[in-house]
Amino acid sequence: MAAILTPATTGPHSTRLALPIAKPKLPLQRTHLVRCVHRPEISPFFHGAVGANRADWQSACAILSSKVATTSQNHQRTPQHHEAGDDTNHSLVPVVNGHGSAAAALDLVPVQLPQPLTIADLSPAPKHGSQLRVAYQGVPGAYSEAAAAKAYPNCDAIPCDQFEAAFQAVELWVADRAVLPVENSLGGSIHRNYDLLLRHRLHIVGEVQLPVHHCLLALPGVRKEQLTRVISHPQALSQCEHTLTAMGLNVAREAFDDTAGAAEYVALNGLQDTAAIASARAAELYGMQVLADGIQDDSGNVTRFVMLAREPIVPRVDRPFKTSIVFAAHDSEGTSVLFKVLSAFAFRDIGLTKIESRPHRQRPIRLEDEASSGGGGAAGTAKHFEYTFYVDFQASLAERRAQNALAEVQEFTSFLRVLGSYPMDMTPWSITSSSSNSSPGSQQ
Numbered sequence: 001m002a003a004i005l006t007p008a009t010t011g012p013h014s015t016r017l018a019l020p021i022a023k024p025k026l027p028l029q030r031t032h033l034v035r036c037v038h039r040p041e042i043s044p045f046f047h048g049a050v051g052a053n054r055a056d057w058q059s060a061c062a063i064l065s066s067k068v069a070t071t072s073q074n075h076q077r078t079p080q081h082h083e084a085g086d087d088t089n090h091s092l093v094p095v096v097n098g099h100g101s102a103a104a105a106l107d108l109v110p111v112q113l114p115q116p117l118t119i120a121d122l123s124p125a126p127k128h129g130s131q132l133r134v135a136y137q138g139v140p141g142a143y144s145e146a147a148a149a150k151a152y153p154n155c156d157a158i159p160c161d162q163f164e165a166a167f168q169a170v171e172l173w174v175a176d177r178a179v180l181p182v183e184n185s186l187g188g189s190i191h192r193n194y195d196l197l198l199r200h201r202l203h204i205v206g207e208v209q210l211p212v213h214h215c216l217l218a219l220p221g222v223r224k225e226q227l228t229r230v231i232s233h234p235q236a237l238s239q240c241e242h243t244l245t246a247m248g249l250n251v252a253r254e255a256f257d258d259t260a261g262a263a264e265y266v267a268l269n270g271l272q273d274t275a276a277i278a279s280a281r282a283a284e285l286y287g288m289q290v291l292a293d294g295i296q297d298d299s300g301n302v303t304r305f306v307m308l309a310r311e312p313i314v315p316r317v318d319r320p321f322k323t324s325i326v327f328a329a330h331d332s333e334g335t336s337v338l339f340k341v342l343s344a345f346a347f348r349d350i351g352l353t354k355i356e357s358r359p360h361r362q363r364p365i366r367l368e369d370e371a372s373s374g375g376g377g378a379a380g381t382a383k384h385f386e387y388t389f390y391v392d393f394q395a396s397l398a399e400r401r402a403q404n405a406l407a408e409v410q411e412f413t414s415f416l417r418v419l420g421s422y423p424m425d426m427t428p429w430s431i432t433s434s435s436s437n438s439s440p441g442s443q444q
């Protein structure tokens with residue numbers, strides 16, 4: 001599992017995979033990240049203190065420990081490191097003017113000694129020259145990996161098994177950024193990520209729109225007539241539904257975690273009766289045959305991804321910006337809150353690009369007296385759902401009109417959070433450019 005997090009080996013643009021079915025990187029799992037956080041006693045910096053699940057926590061902490069190992073190879077230990085309990089053989093470390101340089105030159109100092117973390121190790125931006133680590137959901141060949149490469153060219157893309165693992169990877173400094181899908185032009189919103197944006201404290205620092213071009217993949221030599229099943233990510237299945245039917249593929253559809261993972265599954269298990277919907281790059285990576293190309297129901301199929309970071313960026317006014325907010329109504333405002341909030345933007349001529357509503361997690365249902373809700377009849381309780389609203393508007397938080405609109409919105413809402421103010425992806429959509437590397441802007 002250590003291969004998951006080993007930095008700088010399998011970024012989206014590096015050459016990879018001599019063998020078609022070998023997995024380039026295993027996805028990072030939430031359990032790895034949780035262990036790293038909740039078991040501080042098992043520190044990656046104490047190579048001797050390893051329990052039965054050593055492989056698990058080691059993979060979660062591989063980036064940090066490899067960094068430390070590299071540092072310790074280059075580092076001259078100072079005398080204050082030689083304390084009781086230190087397993088260094090002191091007699092082998094002659095100190096010259098407070099430095100162990102002579103010993104290092106003689107190759108007498110063990111090279112894997114733990115070193116303390118420095119502020120530089122924990123700096124939010126990667127050090128000059130090093131690769132940005134970008135978490136995405138899925139395995140190599142997933143569209144999310146292509147989106148990560150478009151957002152951050154030459155990044156080290158880190159696969160995660162779930163969306164939540166990608167959020168946590170950034171929160172726990174295993175990754176510097178996450179790139180996650182939020183909506184598709186055919187399939188609609190990816191609700192899970194809206195819920196996670198609220199539950200986690202990351203900031204949206206950019207967006208990237210990726211044309212999604214699906215292929216029907218099968219094992220080499222398999223014909224369409226042999227298929228009894230098509231598997232893929234639910235979004236991909238829904239984006240190709242009409243085309244599959246038109247192709248006469250009235251076979252079972254089954255959901256898989258991600259498109260490339262579906263292709264890999266068919267390849268690894270030698271399934272002659274199953275096809276996967278995935279990218280052409282997934283076909284290459286997992287040695288699959290492209291049975292049909294461009295099977296999305298609309299040739300202009302596009303998925304919008306958000307770029308997430310631990311820190312917000314400073315909003316600017318020198319290019320088109322978008323701001324994403326989330327809010328819930330005051331009890332007294334009831335359902336009219338949405339109208340009032342939208343007016344706050346309309347009066348200032350601020351355009352909206354997206355509205356999404358999700359159930360209010362803490363209070364999904366409101367009970368209300370019928371008389372007070374205008375029912376007019378006998379006393380009783382009317383029930384209606386409570387929502388949390390997400391709105392994207394076309395203005396930068398640096399603009400006075402946006403600040404005024406938000407001040408007004410705050411008056412009608414019980415809670416209001418700015419998820420991010422970030423440059424809009426203005427790159428034109430082109431049907432064939434799903435693997436394009438053009439960045440929507442400077443690295444955020």
Ligand SMILES: O=C(O)C(=O)C[C@]1(C(=O)O)C=C[C@@H](O)C=C1
Nearest residue numbers: 142143144181233235258259303
């Ligand atoms: O499964 C993948 O390849 C993904 O990157 C996920 C995902 C999604 O969640 O919408 C991304 C883009 C496509 O819309 C289909 C699937």
